[in-house]
Amino acid sequence: MTAPTSGNLRAPGTPLRRSLLVLGLALGASAGVTPGCLELREAPADDGELTRCATCHGDPNREGDALARAAPPGDLWGSQEPSYPGVGAHQIHLSASETHLAFACNECHVIPETVEEEGHADDARPAEVVFGALATTADREPEYDAVARRCSDTWCHRNADAVWTRPKSSPDVCGSCHGLPPPEPHPQSEACDVCHGDVVNERLQIEDPRLHVNGVVEVDIGDCAECHGDEDSAAPPLDTEGNDAVTALGVGAHRAHLAGGSWGRPLACSECHHVPEEVDDPAHIDARPAEVAPRGVAQARGRAPAWDRESATCAQTWCHSPSSAGGSSPRWTSAAGLDCGACHGAPPPLPHPQAPNCEACHGAVVGFAGEIIDRSRHVDGHVDLDVTEDCGACHGDVNAAPPVDLEGNSSTTLPGVGAHQTHVLGRALARAVPCQECHLVPAEVLAPGHLDSHRPAEVVFSGAAIAFGAAPEYADGSCRDSYCHGADFPKTHASGGAVTVPIWTEVDGSQAFCGSCHGLPPPLPHPQIESCSDCHLNVLPSQRGFLYPELHVNGSVENLLP
Numbered sequence: 001m002t003a004p005t006s007g008n009l010r011a012p013g014t015p016l017r018r019s020l021l022v023l024g025l026a027l028g029a030s031a032g033v034t035p036g037c038l039e040l041r042e043a044p045a046d047d048g049e050l051t052r053c054a055t056c057h058g059d060p061n062r063e064g065d066a067l068a069r070a071a072p073p074g075d076l077w078g079s080q081e082p083s084y085p086g087v088g089a090h091q092i093h094l095s096a097s098e099t100h101l102a103f104a105c106n107e108c109h110v111i112p113e114t115v116e117e118e119g120h121a122d123d124a125r126p127a128e129v130v131f132g133a134l135a136t137t138a139d140r141e142p143e144y145d146a147v148a149r150r151c152s153d154t155w156c157h158r159n160a161d162a163v164w165t166r167p168k169s170s171p172d173v174c175g176s177c178h179g180l181p182p183p184e185p186h187p188q189s190e191a192c193d194v195c196h197g198d199v200v201n202e203r204l205q206i207e208d209p210r211l212h213v214n215g216v217v218e219v220d221i222g223d224c225a226e227c228h229g230d231e232d233s234a235a236p237p238l239d240t241e242g243n244d245a246v247t248a249l250g251v252g253a254h255r256a257h258l259a260g261g262s263w264g265r266p267l268a269c270s271e272c273h274h275v276p277e278e279v280d281d282p283a284h285i286d287a288r289p290a291e292v293a294p295r296g297v298a299q300a301r302g303r304a305p306a307w308d309r310e311s312a313t314c315a316q317t318w319c320h321s322p323s324s325a326g327g328s329s330p331r332w333t334s335a336a337g338l339d340c341g342a343c344h345g346a347p348p349p350l351p352h353p354q355a356p357n358c359e360a361c362h363g364a365v366v367g368f369a370g371e372i373i374d375r376s377r378h379v380d381g382h383v384d385l386d387v388t389e390d391c392g393a394c395h396g397d398v399n400a401a402p403p404v405d406l407e408g409n410s411s412t413t414l415p416g417v418g419a420h421q422t423h424v425l426g427r428a429l430a431r432a433v434p435c436q437e438c439h440l441v442p443a444e445v446l447a448p449g450h451l452d453s454h455r456p457a458e459v460v461f462s463g464a465a466i467a468f469g470a471a472p473e474y475a476d477g478s479c480r481d482s483y484c485h486g487a488d489f490p491k492t493h494a495s496g497g498a499v500t501v502p503i504w505t506e507v508d509g510s511q512a513f514c515g516s517c518h519g520l521p522p523p524l525p526h527p528q529i530e531s532c533s534d535c536h537l538n539v540l541p542s543q544r545g546f547l548y549p550e551l552h553v554n555g556s557v558e559n560l561l562p
Contacts (some may be wrong), residue, residue: 011258012435014474039127045335052115052520053066053070053105054066054069054070056076056121057070057071057072057075057076058070058071058072058074058090058153059073059074062154064095067094067102067104067105068091068094068095070088070094070103070105071090071091071093071094071095071105071242072086072088072091073087073089073090073091074087075087076125078399080132082165082167083165083166084165085126085146085149085165086126086127087165088164088165088167089162089164089165090151091107091167092167092168092169093107095210097169097209098205098206098209099174099209099212099213100209100212100213100214101210101214101316103156105134106132107131107133107134107135108129108130108131108132109128109129109130109134110128110130111128126146128489129144131144131154133215134156134213134214134215135151135154135155135156135197136154136155137155137215138155140153140154140155141153142154144157144164148346149163149165149235150162150163150164151165155175155215156177156213158177158178160173160176161176162176162177163317166422169525174204177213180192180204180321184288185285185286185287185288186285186286186288187240187241187285188240188241188242189240189241189242190204190242191202191242193226194219194221194226194504195220195221195226195227195285196218196219196220197220197221198211198218198220199211199212199218199220200212201273217280218287219279219280221279224269226283227240228240229254231254233258233259234254234258234269235254235255235257235258235269236250236251236254237253237254237255238251239251246333246335247333247335248333249289249309249332249333250290251287251413252312252332252333253330253332253333253334253335254339254382257272258339259441260375261341261375262371262372262375262381263338263372263375263378263379264372264375264378264462265375265376265377265378265379265380267297268296269421270295270296271294271295271296271297271298272292272293272294272295272298273290273291273292273293274291274293276468289309292307292309292314292452293307294306294307294314294317296381297318297319297380297381298314298317298318298319299318300318300319300381300382301318303316303317303318304316305317305318306473306547307400311331312331312332312333313329313330313331313332314329315329318381319343319379320343321343321344330342340370343379346370347359350454350455351451351452351454351455353394353406353407353451353455354406354407354408354455355394355404355406355407355408356408357408358370360387360393361385361386361387361393361394362383362384362385362386362396363386364377364386365377365378365386366378384538385445385446385451387445387446388445389444389445390558391435399421399424399425400418400421400422400423400424400435401420401424401435402416402418402420403417403420403421404417405417406455412507413505414458414505415477415504415505416428416456417505418477418504418505418507419502419504419505420505421507422507422512423438426549426550427512427549428545428549428551429512429514429545429546429549429553430549430552431483431549431550431551431552431554432550433464433553434463436462436463437461437462437464437465438459438460438461438465438474439457439458439460440458440460459474459484461474463555464483464484464553464554464555465479465482465483465501466482466483467483467484467555467556468483468555470482474504477503477504477505478501478502478503478504479501479502479504480501483555484517484553484555485501485502485517486516486517486519514544517553520532532544534556536557538551538552538558
């Protein structure tokens with residue numbers, strides 16, 4: 001075909017677009033352009049601007065829709081090979097495949113409304129690449145490098161090494177755009193169908209191309225267990241990386257905490273983690289590793305717990321107690337279980353009573369064999385006490401005084417037992433001594449300074465012990481300078497032997513004879529007669545017993561004659 005020679009290239013009734021083509025032919029002939037551009041391209045039947053695009057771009061006679069026909073090859077110079085930038089990967093982008101739908105031309109170029117629009121046919125080559133909505137999704141700032149023939153920072157290719165002039169079919173590069181799996185913070189699992197089941201199946205085949213590379217991350221998750229755990233629990237194993245061994249940080253003791261077991265209540269996920277309301281909430285699936293922020297029970301009683309990822313331990317939690325409370329910091333990834341008492345000791349250290357019978361104070365929680373009978377009340381942020389106001393429940397076994405002491409001891413040679421019964425019961429020689437004459441007796445079991453005070457029990461004298469200005473002291477296992485043991489009298493008795501300060505743990509009768517406290521008779525200025533009943537009518541004359549023992553060693557000198 002020869003180029004027209006008329007000075008008027010546009011014949012009457014000839015559309016402007018056809019005239020531009022003819023002009024292009026004439027100019028091309030003089031410039032020695034390749035033959036593909038010197039051939040007038042006949043437009044097919046007019047079915048819209050997209051069809052007319054194929055007159056210059058692509059092939060109007062190609063099968064497929066208008067979009068497919070309008071894409072190179074060939075390009076404006078007649079090139080057919082993808083190695084030419086004008087051809088490249090046009091067909092892969094503008095043709096639907098099993099992994100994506102066709103992309104519109106305006107995702108990469110400015111599309112004129114008409115052929116004659118300024119900046120279209122009269123613009124310099126190559127065509128300008130101007131990225132549209134898909135490539136700029138999520139605030140991406142894509143660029144096309146015409147030298148390297150690569151796109152960078154596009155949403156659709158992410159950081160894949162996609163070269164425009166070396167196109168590959170989609171199945172050959174599955175995962176090349178976002179990784180398989182994508183890098184952290186994406187879960188490191190290849191089970192894509194768990195979260196993206198509407199898009200991909202378990203064989204990593206795209207189920208619905210309309211939902212792939214569409215500018216949206218399609219997430220279809222029913223419940224937490226679809227990513228964490230299994231059908232039995234929403235807690236690992238499996239973790240989001242597919243691990244199932246407790247030695248993996250993502251697995252660890254999750255099940256032990258969420259199941260509870262025989263020793264404690266199940267813990268809620270929210271006691272260690274922020275639990276999102278929706279799957280796509282910020283800092284959920286886009287943040288790894290999961291943040292550990294102990295709260296609730298872990299913070300009970302003012303604790304400030306902290307998670308150390310490197311050592312895989314929690315510190316200063318109420319639920320495991322610090323070492324100062326006899327507890328431990330168990331390693332999260334240890335397969336070994338915890339023994340009863342591993343957190344607080346069995347029994348806990350002082351000032352907790354050193355008695356093994358936990359049920360005496362915590363009977364609603366623990367049984368006689370040490371088993372937890374109500375796990376909902378164990379490790380719940382509260383110390384559940386089931387203690388009556390009867391002192392004998394903790395002190396003693398037949399009355400409110402040892403034996404047994406708080407450590408379960410019954411021997412009088414031990415300070416917690418000693419001469420308690422001798423004082424509390426009294427004898428023929430003296431009255432029974434009430435507890436408050438040697439100790440602070442709380443108004444109720446939970447009064448401050450009682451159960452929470454350090455052992456041994458504080459000795460605070462009152463009543464008869466401080467009568468007549470006596471200033472007694474308990475030290476080295478003995479009472480000194482108490483009225484009841486003869487503070488105002490020389491430490492000798494009628495036999496001339498020394499009256500020793502009584503030793504609390506010597507309960508053999510050797511320290512409790514008549515006259516051992518004040519002498520028999522007491523020293524001067526007391527009358528030096530041994531007939532006590534002459535002045536003290538409470539004293540029985542025959543055996544020097546007492547008619548009324550409750551009136552002896554009571555802080556008063558009773559029954560004096562006028």
